[in-house]
Amino acid sequence: MNxxxxxxxxxxxSNYTKFDVTDGALDMDIDFDAKVVHGRITYQLVARxxxxxxxxxxxxxxxxxAAVGEVEVDYKLHxxxxxxxxxxxxxxxxxxxxRTTVTIDYTxxxxxxxxxxxxxxxxxxxxxxxxxxxxxxxxxxxxxxxFDTPSVKSTYVLSATSPYKVLxxxxxxxxxxxxxxxEQPVPIPSYLLTVASGDIVGAPIGPRSTVYSEPVGIxxxxxxxxxxxxxxxxxAEKLVFEYEWGTYDALVLPASFPYxxxxxxxxxxxxxxxxxxxxxxxxxxxxxxxxxWSGNLVTSKNWEHFWLNEGWTVYLERxxxxxxxxxDAKRKGKANPEQFAAQMRxxxxxxxxxxxxxxxxxxxxxLSQYTRLVLELGSADPDDSFSSVPYEKGSSLLVHxxxxxxxxxxxxxxxxxxxxxxxxxxxxxxxxxDTLYEFFAxxxxxxxxxxxxxxxxxxxxxxxxxxDTTLADECFKLANEWKAATKxxxxxxxxxxxxxxxEANQSVVLLDTLSSxxxxxxxxxxDHAKALEAMDKAYPIYSDTQNAExxxxxxxxxxxxxxxKYCKLLGEWLxxxxxxxxxxxxYAILNEVDHDLAVEYFTKWExxxxxxxxxxxxxxxxxx
Ligand code: BES
Ligand code: ZN
Numbered sequence: 040m041n042x043x044x045x046x047x048x049x050x051x052x053s054n055y056t057k058f059d060v061t062d063g064a065l066d067m068d069i070d071f072d073a074k075v076v077h078g079r080i081t082y083q084l085v086a087r088x089x090x091x092x093x094x095x096x097x098x099x100x101x102x103x104x105a106a107v108g109e110v111e112v113d114y115k116l117h118x119x120x121x122x123x124x125x126x127x128x129x130x131x132x133x134x135x136x137x138r139t140t141v142t143i144d145y146t147x148x149x150x151x152x153x154x155x156x157x158x159x160x161x162x163x164x165x166x167x168x169x170x171x172x173x174x175x176x177x178x179x180x181x182x183x184x185x186f187d188t189p190s191v192k193s194t195y196v197l198s199a200t201s202p203y204k205v206l207x208x209x210x211x212x213x214x215x216x217x218x219x220x221x222e223q224p225v226p227i228p229s230y231l232l233t234v235a236s237g238d239i240v241g242a243p244i245g246p247r248s249t250v251y252s253e254p255v256g257i258x259x260x261x262x263x264x265x266x267x268x269x270x271x272x273x274x275a276e277k278l279v280f281e282y283e284w285g286t287y288d289a290l291v292l293p294a295s296f297p298y299x300x301x302x303x304x305x306x307x308x309x310x311x312x313x314x315x316x317x318x319x320x321x322x323x324x325x326x327x328x329x330x331x332w333s334g335n336l337v338t339s340k341n342w343e344h345f346w347l348n349e350g351w352t353v354y355l356e357r358x359x360x361x362x363x364x365x366x367d368a369k370r371k372g373k374a375n376p377e378q379f380a381a382q383m384r385x386x387x388x389x390x391x392x393x394x395x396x397x398x399x400x401x402x403x404x405x406l407s408q409y410t411r412l413v414l415e416l417g418s419a420d421p422d423d424s425f426s427s428v429p430y431e432k433g434s435s436l437l438v439h440x441x442x443x444x445x446x447x448x449x450x451x452x453x454x455x456x457x458x459x460x461x462x463x464x465x466x467x468x469x470x471x472x473d474t475l476y477e478f479f480a481x482x483x484x485x486x487x488x489x490x491x492x493x494x495x496x497x498x499x500x501x502x503x504x505x506x507d508t509t510l511a512d513e514c515f516k517l518a519n520e521w522k523a524a525t526k527x528x529x530x531x532x533x534x535x536x537x538x539x540x541x542e543a544n545q546s547v548v549l550l551d552t553l554s555s556x557x558x559x560x561x562x563x564x565x566d567h568a569k570a571l572e573a574m575d576k577a578y579p580i581y582s583d584t585q586n587a588e589x590x591x592x593x594x595x596x597x598x599x600x601x602x603x604k605y606c607k608l609l610g611e612w613l614x615x616x617x618x619x620x621x622x623x624x625x626y627a628i629l630n631e632v633d634h635d636l637a638v639e640y641f642t643k644w645e646x647x648x649x650x651x652x653x654x655x656x657x658x659x660x661x662x663x
Pocket of ligand 2: 326330348349352
């Protein structure tokens, strides 16, 4: 098989290969009035060879001073190269193996893509302004000069001064005056550096876990996660090994947080759309927790091998949910809990498979290179390649490997082996494959049956796995009844009862299946407006739901059918959510039906979005 990719990170302008960074000290002074951060970063490092300068990544930063040891030195901020930013070159005769300290004083600007400052009026409590960061994939450089590559990891001491509570990606040490101190003794890459500050309070959700949010939301947030948190941790520890970060906390952010979750060490960030009062979105926490091993301990070397982070994490997330399902079913005395849990795992994989199909469709032929597992990014922005592909093709590959080898019992010992071997390090696909072949040397013939080239480098959908459809069959059946009814016109037989007993995820599968009919054998929902109106009447829970996974799917299905009412409802809802998983496809579908309307809504809401989200929707709508 072909594993001849270069391991140099194409998404950094830095000369990171010339140095070993052993420790970092990041200090931030948060200025809510000017909406900037004044920062000081100090790196302890050792040059691997003699070199005349150190080159760091920056993006829209003002550099105030650079020093080596105590001595101020010359530096040059090079011209900006989109989308990677401006290289900061600091001149000094670095001698091989000599230990040096490099310090940079800087200030962020209003073009900073990692930070979002919110005025107090747009927070829930309206009492204090709010600040939060999102550094993955390459936004850390707009918050702090750094080797902005996941290949470089170091320990940190972190501190920030703010009139409001501060959370950062480390263990809390102390607060002195307005200054909060943290330490991160586990080496981490730049994309895991984090800060949040605002009117934030905490509530316990487990013996080693606290959930944080604005005061108005804290009770609801606590209820949403407290039943599962410690169970997730215990199951994950059994699957991999001991959780070594100390505490595992979560912060529920304001609506503009652009992701479902972000695995910032010690303090996972979560979208408020997870708080839906029925615990139906807790799998996102299982996912972010799983990153404590896949991604945060063992990190993909660069964004071309991002699937190693997300594919492994989805794999572990579903194993955690499978184990929880088993324990629950057993406790409730359900017959054959093991089989039921396996069916649940397969059911989640079916949802993932639908997501993958949608991503492959959305990239289309022009961007089909992004449907490969191992990417060739060149100087492209890794954000542009973001999709379900690394998640779902990646986890499908791991499940396939598990099955080819003979199932979970055979595969499971490999999990702790791989994560122990590479913890604190960064890896690429070759490291993964070498370790797999080494560990299963006696099963080489089985591994050789895997069509690696297609899995790793092929575009489009991978070979379709055999799913256990037991839990999905009911949803498929109901979807097909709707399709049949578009011919017979008999819509009276549908009623709220059809979906009353559905788990949230069954509704997801029903709606995904209904959406998948679009364009199949010339079927178009727009030709069946009556059916969609009937569905709207029969299933009012789908328009009223608090579950964003269901709401977005139902709205988008209606908009596919050109429902005027839902174009408006979707447009308005896009002003309430900031999670890109919903925002980007929402605008994309509005754009297909009515470009002007999509632009009108985007113009109305763009200032509420996180800079990363704003930039991507702009691109999606052809406005940039
Ligand atoms: N690390 C990702 C989020 C991310 C990826 C941010 C790439 C920036 C660049 C996080 O763990 C994630 O996967 N979030 C998902 C949650 C889901 C798959 C359960 C999300 O945001 O939807
Ligand atoms: Zn993830």
